[in-house]
Amino acid sequence: MSDDRVPMVLSAVKDGIVCPRCGCRHFRVVYTRRKPSVIMRLRECRHCGRRIVTKERA
């Protein structure tokens, strides 16, 4: 959490994502990358712009 420019990776989360900076739960999806076993999404906080990456099982 030291560098906001490097997205932190959260695993196996869906509706429980909380922005590590401002604590809000509203994100927009910047892009989705599909792999055979996992779906990675880059999300951006609507409130402060913090970016995080989430991994979901495909």
Ligand SMILES: [Zn+2]
């Ligand atoms: Zn935020």
